[in-house]
Amino acid sequence: MTIEFLGKPLKNPIVLASGILGNSRDILERVYMNGCALVTMKSIGPEPRDGHKNPTVIDLGHGMINAVGLPSPGYLNMENEWLALENRSFPLIASIYGGSVHEYQMVAEYVSSKQPDFIEINISCPNSEKHGMIFGVNPVSTHEVVSAVKKVVQVPLIAKLTPQAPDIGEIARACEDAGADAICAINTAGPGMVIDIESRQPVLAFKKGGLSGPMIKPIAVRCVFDIFQAVKLPIIGLGGITTGKDAIEIIMAGARLVGIGSAVRYRGLDVFQKVADEIHQWLVEHNTCLDDIRGAAHRSIG
Amino acid sequence: MENITDQRHIMLRVEEKRRESPAFATLFFDYCLAFKPGQFIMVWIPGMDEKPYTISYHSKTRFAITIEAKGLFSRKAVSLDKGALVGIRGPFGNGFDIYPDSSAAVIAGGCGMAPLATLVEKLGKNTVFIHGARSKDYILYPDRFDIQRQFCTDDGSFGYKGFVTDLLKQQIESGRQFDHVYACGPEIMMAAVFDLCEEHHIPCQVSLERYMRCGFGVCGACVCGSQIVCKDGPVFNSTALRDMVDFNKKALLKSGKEVDLSLYFSWRCQ
Ligand SMILES: Cc1cc2nc3c(=O)[nH]c(=O)nc-3n(C[C@H](O)[C@H](O)[C@H](O)COP(=O)(O)OP(=O)(O)OC[C@H]3O[C@@H](n4cnc5c(N)ncnc54)[C@H](O)[C@@H]3O)c2cc1C
Ligand SMILES: Cc1cc2nc3c(=O)[nH]c(=O)nc-3n(C[C@H](O)[C@H](O)[C@H](O)COP(=O)(O)O)c2cc1C
Ligand code: FES
Numbered sequence: 001m002t003i004e005f006l007g008k009p010l011k012n013p014i015v016l017a018s019g020i021l022g023n024s025r026d027i028l029e030r031v032y033m034n035g036c037a038l039v040t041m042k043s044i045g046p047e048p049r050d051g052h053k054n055p056t057v058i059d060l061g062h063g064m065i066n067a068v069g070l071p072s073p074g075y076l077n078m079e080n081e082w083l084a085l086e087n088r089s090f091p092l093i094a095s096i097y098g099g100s101v102h103e104y105q106m107v108a109e110y111v112s113s114k115q116p117d118f119i120e121i122n123i124s125c126p127n128s129e130k131h132g133m134i135f136g137v138n139p140v141s142t143h144e145v146v147s148a149v150k151k152v153v154q155v156p157l158i159a160k161l162t163p164q165a166p167d168i169g170e171i172a173r174a175c176e177d178a179g180a181d182a183i184c185a186i187n188t189a190g191p192g193m194v195i196d197i198e199s200r201q202p203v204l205a206f207k208k209g210g211l212s213g214p215m216i217k218p219i220a221v222r223c224v225f226d227i228f229q230a231v232k233l234p235i236i237g238l239g240g241i242t243t244g245k246d247a248i249e250i251i252m253a254g255a256r257l258v259g260i261g262s263a264v265r266y267r268g269l270d271v272f273q274k275v276a277d278e279i280h281q282w283l284v285e286h287n288t289c290l291d292d293i294r295g296a297a298h299r300s301i302g
Numbered sequence: 303m304e305n306i307t308d309q310r311h312i313m314l315r316v317e318e319k320r321r322e323s324p325a326f327a328t329l330f331f332d333y334c335l336a337f338k339p340g341q342f343i344m345v346w347i348p349g350m351d352e353k354p355y356t357i358s359y360h361s362k363t364r365f366a367i368t369i370e371a372k373g374l375f376s377r378k379a380v381s382l383d384k385g386a387l388v389g390i391r392g393p394f395g396n397g398f399d400i401y402p403d404s405s406a407a408v409i410a411g412g413c414g415m416a417p418l419a420t421l422v423e424k425l426g427k428n429t430v431f432i433h434g435a436r437s438k439d440y441i442l443y444p445d446r447f448d449i450q451r452q453f454c455t456d457d458g459s460f461g462y463k464g465f466v467t468d469l470l471k472q473q474i475e476s477g478r479q480f481d482h483v484y485a486c487g488p489e490i491m492m493a494a495v496f497d498l499c500e501e502h503h504i505p506c507q508v509s510l511e512r513y514m515r516c517g518f519g520v521c522g523a524c525v526c527g528s529q530i531v532c533k534d535g536p537v538f539n540s541t542a543l544r545d546m547v548d549f550n551k552k553a554l555l556k557s558g559k560e561v562d563l564s565l566y567f568s569w570r571c572q
Contacts, residue, residue: 021530023522023558026547030528042522042558050556054352055344057516058391059309068521073559080560198313199348199387265520269530 001280003037003290005234005257006156006181008091008117010037012276013251013290017238017261018043018095018120018160019068025084032090035273038257040093043122044111045072046103053205058194063213063240064262065192067206070097075107082114093158097122101148104135109152119153121146124162124187136162136187139174146178156181158236161223163189163216168223169230176231184236184259185223189216213262214240221253228254228295242266244278251290252297309518311346311389316382317364323439326413327380328358328368329388335365338397339421340509340537343367344517346389347382351375354514354532356417357393368442370413394517395536398507400424404481407432407473409466409495411487415442417509417536418486422447430473430480434466434487467494480504489563493550496543508543509536513556525554 001012016022016031018040028039051071058065073081075096085092094116098104108119123135123145135145142159150157159175161168163186172183188210194203202208220239227235237255241247242263250258258279263271283289318330335343337357345367346352353375359366371380382388398421407430410418415433419442422431431451435441438460441453452469453461462469466487474480483506485495492508499506512524512531519533527548529535534542543549553566 019522020520021522021525023525023554024527024560026528027522027525027530048557048559051515054515055311055346057521058311059516059518061308064520066516066521068515071523071557073555073557077559194310196311196313196348196389199389201348203311203346203389205351262520265516265518269519 001276001283001290003256005038006118010091010257012037013247013257013279014038014272014276015093015236015238015257015259016040016272017259018093018122020261020264025081025088028092029088029090031269031272034270035276036260037276038091038093038117040095040120040259041116043070043072043095043097044075044078044107045070045097046075046099046107048072048074048077055203055205056209058203058209059265060194060213060215063211063215064265065190065194065204065209065211066188067191067204067209069206072097075110085114085116091117093118093120095120095122095160101145104145105148105152108149112153112155116155118156118158118182119149120158120160120184121149122160122187124160124164136171137165139170142171142174143178146175146180150179158182158184160184160187161227162187163219163223163239167226169226172227172231172233176233180233182234182236182256183227183231184238185227186216186220186239188212189219189239212239213266214242216240217242217246217249221250224250224253224255225297228298241275242271244275244280244282247275247279248282248293251294254295254298256294309391311391313387313389316384316386316388319383322368322442325440326368326370326442328366329379329382330359330364330366331390332364334362335360335393337365337393339400339424340397340417341393341395342417342517342536343390343392343394344514345379346391347375347378348387348389350378352389354394354511354517356509358416358419360420368413368416368419392517394532396534398484398509398537399539401482402426405479406430406482406484407470407480409470409483409485409487409491410434410442411466411485411491412436412440413442414485414487414491414509416486418484419443419446421484422449425449430478432466432469432473434469434491435460465494466491467498470495470498474498474502474504482507484508488567489550496540496549499540506540506543507537510538510549511536512553523554523556523558526552
């Protein structure tokens with residue numbers, strides 16, 4: 001089930017979502033060894049940042065809500081990590097964020113010099129006061145930040161989008177025009193809120209948080225569908241993907257690769273291999289292949 | 303697929319508070335918690351923060367956590383009184399592997415006594431039980447167990463003056479055979495116990511502590527090398543420890559920055 005992504009051959013279409021485990025080289029490698037073809041680091045920011053106080057991540061059963069708040073050592077404080085990643089045996093996406101176009105550029109330029117296989121700009125994180133989101137909901141801002149980052153990176157650039165955009169196809173077009181090489185969608189949905197009725201207060205310390213896992217899958221499928229119609233760029237589709245059938249569904253909406261995050265909670269660390277195997281099995285049973293089903297849902301409606 | 307239901311906090315009221323010593327308090331809750339020694343829960347004090355604590359007492363109708371007053375959160379936790387509302391999530395983690403008919407040694411250091419307490423209650427009377435602390439005030443549950451216990455303190459204010467590893471070494475050198483050694487305490491102490499066990503080919507299990515957020519193996523806050531402390535651990539056996547390059551060396555701060563363990567703990571105890 002090998003597949004090519006922006007010129008890079010991958011063992012299968014499965015990607016580790018940013019912010020899930022990706023905190024050290026060793027754990028990224030372990031995820032890769034568990035059947036994941038392409039792993040994403042936790043989003044890297046311009047300064048050291050602790051993130052929000054706990055509670056930050058709550059499992060609601062049908063998915064989770066989180067407001068981790070973009071913790072990051074800061075791009076200049078990761079020398080050991082970069083060193084360890086230098087002679088890695090697996091393909092890597094470095095995810096970055098900033099609070100302004102200038103910060104995005106600064107972080108991107110530095111991170112690019114560390115030679116990840118791809119850079120993903122997180123223009124979609126809802127969990128902080130000022131970072132990211134604005135760049136993901138307004139096409140003018142999107143264009144500005146993507147083209148600024150594109151100028152300073154030496155590796156292919158992926159833009160990660162938020163489902164909060166009123167017209168996500170339009171945002172994807174802005175990314176394409178600005179020189180992005182691929183789109184990753186979606187980041188968490190919402191934001192939502194959970195109130196504890198005994199203490200009468202929001203459970204998350206940040207009060208609001210992004211939703212992920214099975215409950216957001218229909219939103220993710222719709223977003224990927226819209227993006228596929230809007231642009232030619234390859235898409236990493238994610239949001240609630242938990243089984244092989246979920247993956248097939250989002251591929252039919254138009255995804256080239258499939259990201260997995262929250263499902264680590266529901267099916268364990270070997271979820272990557274399980275989903276890869278289930279995709280393979282489905283394809284065999286239906287006597288078809290990835291290239292045939294990608295975007296299939298568009299053809300049926302003409 | 304694992305059948306996972308809503309994991310929001312279960313809200314409980316403190317039923318009883320016990321001041322164990324100036325440094326420790328135990329909070330009891332009347333609730334039936336499915337649990338295995340060594341597992342932990344995330345404890346939420348509304349409006350404050352949420353942190354991991356091990357279960358220190360357990361019966362069909364009751365459980366407790368024992369807290370050492372250190373930083374902001376734990377000082378608040380020990381100040382809670384009967385009736386205070388807290389939320390719990392869990393239990394999480396793997397817990398200790400227990401072998402009922404074997405010969406075991408349990409080595410507790412300071413607050414590391416808490417996760418070992420329910421384990422000790424499940425082990426045989428012939429268990430060798432060694433308990434060390436900074437000083438007398440830091441000896442948890444001095445009168446709690448049926449099993450005989452050897453005490454030691456850094457300052458000699460209670461029991462032998464010296465380290466738990468001195469006492470364990472004496473036991474081993476006197477010819478005592480152990481099938482398993484369990485340890486919990488400061489990581490440097492657990493590393494010393496592990497080294498001693500390796501030297502004498504005794505399988506060992508230790509319980510690690512790292513900053514945690516989700517508690518269920520998703521967010522990556524607690525990662526130690528390739529191991530996920532909240533999910534693969536917090537209890538790790540000799541096989542896992544041998545490959546764990548960060549054991550007794552590195553930990554991630556809240557920001558995810560990797561630092562030396564000494565910095566991690568000195569920073570935290572401010
Ligand atoms: C599995 C497990 C079981 C545990 N069981 C027990 C137990 O039974 N009894 C017990 O007393 N303790 C236990 N602990 C430790 C407990 O969770 C707390 O760490 C401890 O009570 C100290 O918390 P504190 O906030 O009071 O102090 P500190 O940790 O000193 O914190 C001070 C401040 O620093 C912040 N902070 C804490 N850690 C970090 C970090 N790594 N990076 C950045 N900021 C940080 C805190 O939010 C706080 O505001 C356990 C820990 C784990 C992982
Ligand atoms: C705990 C947690 C932390 C996350 N952190 C990040 C992050 O740092 N950067 C990012 O781009 N996305 C982050 N995300 C979003 C995921 O990458 C993903 O887009 C989203 O969770 C939807 O996929 P899923 O349903 O498979 O989890 C995070 C998600 C979770 C649950
Ligand atoms: S606390 Fe989130 S992975 Fe361990």
